[in-house]
Amino acid sequence: MKHVRSYDLTIYAAILTTMVQVDGSYVPSLRDDEMEVEHLFEEPINDHISLDGSLASHTALIDKDDLQLEVLDDFLDEGFLDDVEIDDFEVTDGVSDARGGYFLDFDFAKVELLGSGANEESPLENSNSESQSPGVSGSSTVGGISESTKVLPNSTQSKCKIESIDETVTHDTNGVFRNSPSQPSNVDCMYNISLDIQHLHELSNGYPLAGGMLSCKKENVTVEDYQSVPPREKRFRKPTQRTKRLENIPIEIEKFSDSDSDVTLYELQHCKKHPKKEKLDYDDDYFSSEESEDEELTPKRCRTKDRRKNQRMWTTAEVTKLMDGISEYGVGRWTDIQRFLFSAAGYRTPTDIRDKWRNLLRASSSQRFNKKEGELNDETSPRTLPLSVASRVLELSKIHPYPKRRNKKRTFVSQVGSSDIANQSNGSSISLGRRNVRRKKCT
DNA sequence: CTTAGGG
DNA sequence: CCCTAAG
Known part of the structure; x- marks a missing residue:
């Protein structure tokens, strides 16, 4: 500053x-x-x-x-x-x-x-x-x-x-x-x-x-x-994405081992990162959501040794929250979703969220395919998402099609959509959602 | 800086 | 998850 x-x-x-x-x-x-x-x-x-x-x-x-x-x-x-x-x-x-x-x-x-x-x-x-x-x-x-x-x-x-x-x-x-x-x-x-x-x-x-x-x-x-007196070492190293990501967790634990550590730290970091957008209205979601304690209590940090450096398994609560966020803010506003719903997490960058949504879409489609095939979905398996989630993903994918513009399949999906919010033109629905989101956010 | 897309 | 190009 x-x-x-x-x-x-x-x-x-x-x-x-x-x-x-x-x-x-x-x-x-x-x-x-x-x-x-x-x-x-x-x-x-x-x-x-x-x-x-x-x-x-x-x-x-x-x-x-x-x-x-x-x-x-x-x-x-x-x-x-x-x-x-x-x-x-x-x-x-x-x-x-x-x-x-x-x-x-x-x-x-x-x-x-x-x-x-x-x-x-x-x-x-x-x-x-x-x-x-x-x-x-x-x-x-x-x-x-x-x-x-x-x-x-x-x-x-x-x-x-x-x-x-x-x-x-x-x-x-x-x-x-x-x-x-x-x-x-x-x-x-x-x-x-x-x-x-x-x-x-x-x-x-x-x-x-x-x-x-x-x-x-x-x-x-x-x-x-x-x-x-040694000149204070300058830490303007411009950390890479991964560095930032890695630094995220230990800092939380070290510096703010207090009770409300997570929130405070996040506020600090976030305000530092986005000084302009520091007005975050932390609604009740922010504190009361099951996501926070879920994440904190069960840090399911399944790190596959070699492939992904630091990979956290997406919990069902997280996925639910992600879908809530999408239904509220729309697909594509990953930053907002991350800011308002995954702020307490610390990890889960907007890109991660988007990737997760992408994977969810893929999974849901494949699951639907499996259903058609008559294959029984094993809910317990971590590889297959629960049916509730899958159905919700499908519904959301109808309402908010993933913005792959060139995708012809989406038109099919939108036509199938029962809610009729999504018309033939995907862009309209998306932009509408965004406008709503903006109005809601900036108040 | 954020998103989309590919790896 | 990671990287990068495009807005």
């Missing part, structure tokens, strides 16, 4: 600001600021909450590095900066560019100038250019600011600098972060940072954001230590 990323950095920025702010006294404690920022999180309703911070740069600032690094470390520990990509912030170094990551401008361009006096260049600076891990870059930001504040002995100098910073900073990043137009930099070069936390609620889903971020440990974190 980009929101999360930019927002994290934004908050982090706010913390930075307030940290350096500590007026005159330079209290090496973040407590007050913590509270301020925490309020940000507590009131997601207000769109803009402004932090007033005076970026004081007069005197040497103690162990700010440690504190800041600690805070940053907390960031990393909490995993909030995990996903921050460096390309989320276009690093531009021009004041004129109002679109670039002003923060990076701020830190790297300006602050480095400020700290030009003593260039014992903390190795953090180098890590910027590496840009391998955004978290690392953030850390360098911390180092830069703190260093500058430390080094700078002259207040007037800093004033000028920060004025220019103000101009630079005026910028609207994705509408997330906004800075008030340059304040007349008075004594302490006050500048205003207003946070747009319109996306805050998105973060607060169970993530101890403020708490974890603001908890200020007292351990010293040296620069080297920080640098040694």
Whole structure:
């Protein structure tokens, strides 16, 4: 989520600001600021909450590095900066560019100038250019600011600098972060940072954001230590279909071994996968269907050793559900069927469902053929589907013919169909079904 | 990304 | 189940 990323950095920025702010006294404690920022999180309703911070740069600032690094470390520990990509912030170094990551401008361009006096260049600076891990870059930001504040002995100098910073900073990043137009930099070069936390609620889903971020440990974190923080391995591997499928089951068991594990996990995954379609109305089907507990309790995972990698036997309940879904949504809307009926399963991709339906059709037809032949169908055999299922499949196949357009046999089937919903043209019935489905779904 | 079709 | 082409 980009929101999360930019927002994290934004908050982090706010913390930075307030940290350096500590007026005159330079209290090496973040407590007050913590509270301020925490309020940000507590009131997601207000769109803009402004932090007033005076970026004081007069005197040497103690162990700010440690504190800041600690805070940053907390960031990393909490995993909030995990996903921050460096390309989320276009690093531009021009004041004129109002679109670039002003923060990076701020830190790297300006602050480095400020700290030009003593260039014992903390190795953090180098890590910027590496840009391998955004978290690392953030850390360098911390180092830069703190260093500058430390080094700078002259207040007037800093004033000028920060004025220019103000101009630079005026910028609207994705509408997330906004800075008030340059304040007349008075004594302490006050500048205003207003946070747009319109996306805050998105973060607060169970993530101890403020708490974890603001908890200020007292351990010293040296620069080297920080640098040694391994850049979080990126898991943008683009898993293949099979990988995804395989990953599906163990994750459920591992991460969410709780009671409602399945549902929660599915929600998460699904929302991640289809961010737009996250409005899933989980009707009673979703929870009360016998399918869920059936699947959970009896994970009939009959894996034939070699042929199919991971094959799950289709239970009768599943087949029933599949037919329900087809009768409701129509043939061809496999994604909907999967989403609304097989969502709890986790496996059973739309393709699987379609394949199953295809197989069902085949089986039913063959069964009918067998009936004609007079062969007795063995209901107990797993190879033959129960008569109830078969009859239903046949009926459904009449109503919703499988969209094999070129198939001439379907016309025959439709003519035989007693419900007369399916006319000679298969397409009409299908499209009708789809329209109904859409209306039902989008409400 | 979803579906259809073939393997 | 898997893969891939087509919309």
